[in-house]
Amino acid sequence: MPKQQANWSPYxxxxxxxxxxxxxxxxxxxxxxxxxxxxxILTRDYSKICKxxxxxxxxxxxxxxxxxxxxxxxxxxxxxxxxxxxxQHQHNKQMSCPAMAQLLSNTLYYKRFFPYYSFNVLGxxxxxxxxxxxxxxxxxxxxxxxxxxxxxxxxxxxxxxDNQLKSPSPLLLPVQDAVTPLAEAEAVDLVKTVFASASERxxxxxxxLEIVVINADGIRREHMDLRxx
Amino acid sequence: MFRNQYDTDVTTWSPAGRLxxxxxxxxxxKQGSAAIGLRSKTHIILGCVNKANSELSSHQKKIFxxxxxxxxxxxxxxxxxxVLSRYMRNECINYxxxxxxxxxxxxxxxxxxxxxxxxxxxxxxxxxxxxxxxAGLDESGAHLYxxxxxxxxxxxxxxAIGSRSQAAKTYLERRFENFADSSRDDLVKDALMAIRxxxxxxxxKSSTCTVAVVGAGEPFxxxxxxxxxxxxDAFEIVGEQEGSAAAAGQEAAQPGAAVADQGGSTDExxxxxxx
Numbered sequence: 001m002p003k004q005q006a007n008w009s010p011y012x013x014x015x016x017x018x019x020x021x022x023x024x025x026x027x028x029x030x031x032x033x034x035x036x037x038x039x040x041i042l043t044r045d046y047s048k049i050c051k052x053x054x055x056x057x058x059x060x061x062x063x064x065x066x067x068x069x070x071x072x073x074x075x076x077x078x079x080x081x082x083x084x085x086x087x088q089h090q091h092n093k094q095m096s097c098p099a100m101a102q103l104l105s106n107t108l109y110y111k112r113f114f115p116y117y118s119f120n121v122l123g124x125x126x127x128x129x130x131x132x133x134x135x136x137x138x139x140x141x142x143x144x145x146x147x148x149x150x151x152x153x154x155x156x157x158x159x160x161x162d163n164q165l166k167s168p169s170p171l172l173l174p175v176q177d178a179v180t181p182l183a184e185a186e187a188v189d190l191v192k193t194v195f196a197s198a199s200e201r202x203x204x205x206x207x208x209l210e211i212v213v214i215n216a217d218g219i220r221r222e223h224m225d226l227r228x229x
Numbered sequence: 230m231f232r233n234q235y236d237t238d239v240t241t242w243s244p245a246g247r248l249x250x251x252x253x254x255x256x257x258x259k260q261g262s263a264a265i266g267l268r269s270k271t272h273i274i275l276g277c278v279n280k281a282n283s284e285l286s287s288h289q290k291k292i293f294x295x296x297x298x299x300x301x302x303x304x305x306x307x308x309x310x311x312v313l314s315r316y317m318r319n320e321c322i323n324y325x326x327x328x329x330x331x332x333x334x335x336x337x338x339x340x341x342x343x344x345x346x347x348x349x350x351x352x353x354x355x356x357x358x359x360x361x362x363x364a365g366l367d368e369s370g371a372h373l374y375x376x377x378x379x380x381x382x383x384x385x386x387x388x389a390i391g392s393r394s395q396a397a398k399t400y401l402e403r404r405f406e407n408f409a410d411s412s413r414d415d416l417v418k419d420a421l422m423a424i425r426x427x428x429x430x431x432x433x434k435s436s437t438c439t440v441a442v443v444g445a446g447e448p449f450x451x452x453x454x455x456x457x458x459x460x461x462d463a464f465e466i467v468g469e470q471e472g473s474a475a476a477a478g479q480e481a482a483q484p485g486a487a488v489a490d491q492g493g494s495t496d497e498x499x500x501x502x503x504x
Contacts, residue, residue, distance in 0.1 A: 076326045 011063050011117045012037055015204030016048055017153030018059035019191055020123035021165070022131030022146055026184040026215040029123040030191045031059040031151075032199070032226060034207040044207035044228065050074075051219070053094040056124035057212050058104070061151030062138070063117035070116045073107055074100075097124035101134040101142060108140030115139050119150040124214055131214075153198035153205040160194055188213060192224055199227045230256070240352045250356060251349050254378035257358035261304035263394050263427040264291060266362040267387035267401060267420055268373045269411045272444030273364035275302040276420040278391075278427055279437050292441045296321035297448035298331045299365035300441050304391035305378075306358035313341065313357065334365030338374045338382045346380030360390045366443055389423060396426040413444060418464050421457070433461055 018031040031048040034041060049059045050071045058074075060067040095103070101122050108116060115138045122134040122142075135148035147165050149157040165182070182190065191211060199206040206229065211222040235241050236249035243249060262280040266273065279288035292302045293314040299321065303310030320340060324332040341361065348354040361376040375390065376382045387405045389397035400423050408416065420440055425433040435458035443449035 072326055076322050 010114075011066075013062060013117070013152075014042070014064045015152045016061040017149060017151035017157060017195070017198055017202065017205045018048060018061050018119070018121050019149045019157060019161070019194060020059065020121040020133040020135075020147065021161070021182070021187045021191060022123065022133045023184060023187055024181055025125075025129055025131065026187070026213060027057075027123040027125060027131035027133065028184070028187045028191055028211060028213050029057050029059050029121065030195065030209060030211040031061065032153075032195060032205045032207060032209055034205065035064060036204050039203075041207075047210055049210055049212055051212075052100050052104075052122075053097075053124070055214055055219075056095070056097040056100045056122065057214060057219070058120055058122045059150075060118045060120045062119045066116040067118045070107065070118050070120075074104065096127045097122065097132050097134075098126055098144075100124070101132075101144070104134075104136065105140040105142045108136065108138065112139050121148050121150050123212075125216075129216055149194075151205070153195075153202040156198045156202055157194050160197065161190075164190060184213065184215065188222070195224075195226060238352060239349055239355060248349060248379075251379045254356035254358050255360075258305040258360035258378065258390055259392060259394075261307070261359070261391045262291070263389060263391035263397060263424070264302040264304045264360075264362055265387070265389040265394070265397050265401070265420060265423045265427075266302060266364055266373045266375075266385070267405070267408055267416060267423070268364070268371045268385075269408050269413075269416055271366075271371055272413045272416055272442060272447070273366065273371050273373050274416045274420040275300055275362060275364050275441045276424045277302050277304070277439050278424060279439055292439050292451055294441075294449050294451070295337075295363075295365075296325075296331060298367060298443060299334055299337065299363065300443055300449040301364070302362040302441070304360050304362075304394075309357040310359040310361065313344075313359065313361065316344070317341065317363075331367060333367045333369070334363065334372045334374065335367075335369070337365070338363050338376055341376050342380050342382045345376065345378060348378075349380055362388060362390060364441075364443055364449075366445065371444070387423075389427070391427075393427040393429060396429065397423040400426045413442065413447075414460075417442065417452075417460055421461060421464070433465075434458070435461060 015036040016032050016034055020029045029049060033045050033047060035043045035046040048061055049057060051057050052074055104120065104122060117138060119138060120136040124132060126132045133145050133148050134142050135145055136142045147161050149161060188211060195209045206226045209224040209226050213220045235243035239248060239250035262278045264277040266275045275292055277291040281288040289307050291307060292300060294300050295314060295317045301314055301317065317337060320337060321332045345357055348356045356378040358378060363374045363376060365372050373385050373388065374382050375385055375388050386408055387401040389401060404419060417440060421433065424438045435454040439451060440457050441449065441451040
């Protein structure tokens with residue numbers, strides 16, 4: 001008898017795309033709200049975005065059950081050190097984004113040999129109020145970047161973001177100015193454009209776009225409709 | 230209470246059916262600086278007197294946030310209290326994680342009480358030397374519980390523990406019938422007045438007391454010094470009149486006299502080093 005292969009997988013991919021873009025004093029995090037499995041849609045209204053701390057938000061695509069479990073773990077772990085040193089944190093406000101970034105990385109690596117099937121982007125403000133974006137792989141390797149995208153649409157989205165946001169190499173001649181940093185409103189527009197385009201060609205991205213903007217005034221949410229096909 | 234031949238072990242009964250070590254643990258609570266709690270239908274206030282070892286040191290932390298909806302004030306061995314707070318926080322986090330809803334206060338105090346009971350029935354343990362005033366808001370309303378080192382717990386409308394708490398209790402007994410419908414601010418004022426009773430003549434300043442609030446739409450938090458000082462200043466003037474009008478003897482008159490001396494200045498005095 002030929003060798004039988006396992007035909008049950010503990011993982012599934014629920015599709016969707018996430019994007020984060022940071023600026024001098026703001027950060028925009030966005031994700032679509034479509035949850036699918038195979039060629040079917042499970043729901044058109046599922047949020048992939050989770051608030052981890054005062055000025056720190058995470059968007060995750062991949063297997064949403066793992067994403068949910070990861071979010072719960074972070075919420076609890078975030079609380080445990082927070083509460084043990086509650087007095088310290090009361091004065092220093094909540095965990096900063098870079099600290100949360102390291103926590104997320106460690107949490108992911110904890111499950112190195114049975115990973116969370118979760119592709120994350122973390123966005124927020126650092127201690128000085130500057131926008132920051134951290135991008136991850138499934139086992140916790142991370143990097144601070146100016147912008148990032150993850151998920152089924154990222155192959156379509158990333159090249160476009162590179163075209164618009166990536167600074168030209170300082171080694172190239174003639175010397176080019178670095179791309180002028182975007183204003184908050186421009187960044188939000190860019191994100192909307194990016195998702196509208198991704199929805200055209202990626203079948204797993206669409207329905208509605210959820211945008212979260214973090215700046216010195218706090219956190220604000222926006223919604224935009226996307227193609228439903 | 231005097232030493233006797235039945236008080237060496239917590240696992241030794243006296244012929245009168247008493248566990249002396251447990252009773253000695255309750256004495257430890259009475260030695261700690263005062264903590265008070267009171268509640269209405271929608272809010273619970275915790276207050277405590279700050280005690281510092283010396284003018285150079287900061288005061289001990291006696292009020293802890295356990296979760297957004299639960300807080301605790303302790304009196305007695307603060308080290309024991311700190312450890313118990315950590316246990317309470319863990320329990321709240323674990324319950325939240327599993328059930329995605331806040332831990333009901335009644336359950337938490339039972340768990341605490343059971344934990345305390347264990348220490349009264351093991352020869353290698355000792356009872357906790359700390360009394361806990363647990364304030365929490367859950368689906369069934371606002372609650373204030375007192376957890377004893379003995380493993381007993383009681384629910385209260387208002388209570389005070391620690392040294393000179395009897396003065397506060399007398400004040401609260403006079404006023405508690407009004408608490409259920411009191412506004413949040415009135416409750417805080419009553420808490421400050423109760424704390425003042427325990428100070429027995431010392432001036433009430435925001436540096437000598439800590440006040441915390443939890444209520445409907447208001448997660449547990451400790452009020453900052455400025456807010457507390459403002460509230461003290463606001464009612465000190467009224468308090469002066471109340472003090473002289475009250476029937477009680479020395480106790481009431483003394484705070485009134487002390488206030489007159491202060492002349493309503495917002496001078497914080499020689500405050501112990503603040504964190």
